[in-house]
Amino acid sequence: MTAAISIRNVKKSYGSLEVLKGVDLTINRGEFFGLLGPNGAGKSTLINIISGLAHADSGDVSVLGHHVVDDYRQARRALGVVPQELVFDAFFSVREVLQIQSGYFGLGKENSEWIDELLDALALTEKANTNMRALSGGMKRRVLIAQALVHKPEVVILDEPTAGVDVELRKLLWNFVVQLNQEGHTIVLTTHYLEEAEKLCDRIAILNHGEVVALDTRAALLQSEICNKMHLIIKTAEEIVTLPQQLAPSVRKMVKQIDGHTIRLELYKDKDAIVDVLNAIAAVDIQVVDLETERADLEDVFVELTRKRASE
Amino acid sequence: MINRGFYTLFYKETLRFYKVALQTILAPIITTLLYFMVFSHVLEGRVMVFEEISYTSFLIPGLVMMTIIQNAFANSSSSLIQSKVTGNIVFVLLTPLSYVEFYLAFMLAAVVRGIVVGVGVLLVAICFVSVPVHSFLFLLLFAVLGSAVLGTLGIIAGIWAEKFDQLAGFQNFVIMPLSFLSGVFYSIHSLPPFWQFVSHLNPFFYMIDGFRYGFFGVSDTSPWISLAIMVVAFSGLASFAIKLLKQGYRLRH
Numbered sequence: 001m002t003a004a005i006s007i008r009n010v011k012k013s014y015g016s017l018e019v020l021k022g023v024d025l026t027i028n029r030g031e032f033f034g035l036l037g038p039n040g041a042g043k044s045t046l047i048n049i050i051s052g053l054a055h056a057d058s059g060d061v062s063v064l065g066h067h068v069v070d071d072y073r074q075a076r077r078a079l080g081v082v083p084q085e086l087v088f089d090a091f092f093s094v095r096e097v098l099q100i101q102s103g104y105f106g107l108g109k110e111n112s113e114w115i116d117e118l119l120d121a122l123a124l125t126e127k128a129n130t131n132m133r134a135l136s137g138g139m140k141r142r143v144l145i146a147q148a149l150v151h152k153p154e155v156v157i158l159d160e161p162t163a164g165v166d167v168e169l170r171k172l173l174w175n176f177v178v179q180l181n182q183e184g185h186t187i188v189l190t191t192h193y194l195e196e197a198e199k200l201c202d203r204i205a206i207l208n209h210g211e212v213v214a215l216d217t218r219a220a221l222l223q224s225e226i227c228n229k230m231h232l233i234i235k236t237a238e239e240i241v242t243l244p245q246q247l248a249p250s251v252r253k254m255v256k257q258i259d260g261h262t263i264r265l266e267l268y269k270d271k272d273a274i275v276d277v278l279n280a281i282a283a284v285d286i287q288v289v290d291l292e293t294e295r296a297d298l299e300d301v302f303v304e305l306t307r308k309r310a311s312e
Numbered sequence: 313m314i315n316r317g318f319y320t321l322f323y324k325e326t327l328r329f330y331k332v333a334l335q336t337i338l339a340p341i342i343t344t345l346l347y348f349m350v351f352s353h354v355l356e357g358r359v360m361v362f363e364e365i366s367y368t369s370f371l372i373p374g375l376v377m378m379t380i381i382q383n384a385f386a387n388s389s390s391s392l393i394q395s396k397v398t399g400n401i402v403f404v405l406l407t408p409l410s411y412v413e414f415y416l417a418f419m420l421a422a423v424v425r426g427i428v429v430g431v432g433v434l435l436v437a438i439c440f441v442s443v444p445v446h447s448f449l450f451l452l453l454f455a456v457l458g459s460a461v462l463g464t465l466g467i468i469a470g471i472w473a474e475k476f477d478q479l480a481g482f483q484n485f486v487i488m489p490l491s492f493l494s495g496v497f498y499s500i501h502s503l504p505p506f507w508q509f510v511s512h513l514n515p516f517f518y519m520i521d522g523f524r525y526g527f528f529g530v531s532d533t534s535p536w537i538s539l540a541i542m543v544v545a546f547s548g549l550a551s552f553a554i555k556l557l558k559q560g561y562r563l564r565h
Binding site: 014048051052053054055072073074076077079081083085087088089090091092096100101103104105106107108147 | 315317320321323327328331395398399400404409564565
């Protein structure tokens with residue numbers, strides 16, 4: 001089956017800065033794909049190359065088999081992009097903006113019903129005739145999403161769609177995007193909110209310094225070595241200044257931080273048992289009054305992978 | 313059949329200036345009429361450019377053409393720079409519109425704005441003084457070609473400029489002097505030989521001279537030469553603008 005997006009050895013430099021160092025990625029049709037990475041990793045440049053807003057120095061990108069340069073018309077028809085910046089055209093109302101965007105794709109009055117559906121789904125019907133300037137940031141963001149979907153593209157890229165968006169709106173957006181995915185649209189998401197990616201994405205790529213440093217299913221990433229780690233945070237009755245000499249060396253090695261009444265330890269889920277740690281602590285007369293555990297999540301995977309590369 | 317994508321961009325570009333008509337249509341008409349009133353009041357009866365043509369009548373075609381070309385330039389250049397600075401140019405760049413469609417839509421919207429403002433000036437001016445029409449075809453040809461050339465130049469300037477002041481510089485240091493020194497207010501035959509020669513190097517001179525021929529049937533240079541120069545200038549600039557759009561110069565990074 002043709003890939004939704006195929007990226008082959010894409011390189012891009014701005015002056016002496018190598019932004020993309022030969023990226024290879026295949027995003028399958030119908031996937032909910034997460035593209036993560038710290039600021040400056042090259043995510044936006046990659047998205048700009050896919051959408052035709054930037055040209056790659058070398059390599060090939062196609063959307064549903066249509067090359068984004070040689071067959072740009074078909075590639076762009078297949079693609080809807082929600083840009084990261086909150087951009088809008090201050091001359092027009094919400095409905096005018098959507099009608100104009102629809103017209104660019106060769107669609108006329110026959111698309112009015114879909115425009116009404118989009119307005120309704122994104123809770124914009126009441127604002128349909130309001131000028132873009134008069135909308136709040138959240139509403140402008142929703143219009144951007146409607147604009148990206150106005151030509152019913154099979155592949156939708158959302159570049160940081162929930163940046164600066166309140167909780168309620170974020171929920172509305174995700175419900176809508178999940179529904180789109182269930183209807184068969186391929187969704188590519190970049191976000192700084194890793195819990196969103198963890199919850200929504202089937203597969204995730206992590207980009208760092210212009211290279212793909214991880215590419216796997218969400219489940220596989222969460223079962224990786226990094227996710228084998230967990231943190232145990234112990235609150236003690238007495239203030240701890242130094243660890244007692246008698247504390248078992250195996251537990252002493254786990255201690256990452258001591259701060260007043262708190263001891264933070266790092267354990268490996270597959271070989272360390274919490275009860276053994278607690279017994280060792282009780283054996284040196286430290287009274288535990290409370291404890292909590294923190295399990296590694298996608299954020300830890302992300303931090304670990306991007307940190308590793310930075311230190312290389 | 314007209315491509316709907318192209319038509320939509322053209323429609324949007326005309327709707328954009330129509331929505332702020334006070335600034336884009338009425339204001340330039342008033343400004344030009346002020347020139348008309350002041351210059352005709354001061355110079356009527358003192359200057360005779362062509363035989364049997366009053367200075368006030370002589371002035372009208374030049375002022376109309378100057379308005380047409382300045383507004384055509386302003387339309388495409390300001391639309392592009394605004395879209396670039398605010399970032400909403402992406403809404404067009406993400407679409408399947410070809411670079412030729414992009415060019416034609418912006419250029420034709422500039423032609424419409426130029427001609428609407430020019431017709432406005434002409435309609436008010438002929439309330440005060442009558443102007444003959446020697447060749448309507450020449451009038452139309454020069455009005456359309458003049459605004460197309462300046463609309464295209466506006467696209468090039470809008471693509472090149474990255475800040476509003478760069479565009480203002482282009483407008484104030486290139487467009488304004490060239491249009492003011494193109495024989496709007498005088499016949500170049502009244503100039504010393506050296507400045508006559510310099511005027512012939514100014515492409516705007518041919519726009520105004522040819523347009524004036526359409527009214528009076530007399531001109532400083534043969535209207536056919538003016539027409540040929542306009543066609544060559546338009547073809548060259550249009551090819552250059554399309555080339556820039558194809559490359560994505562300062563639009564697709």
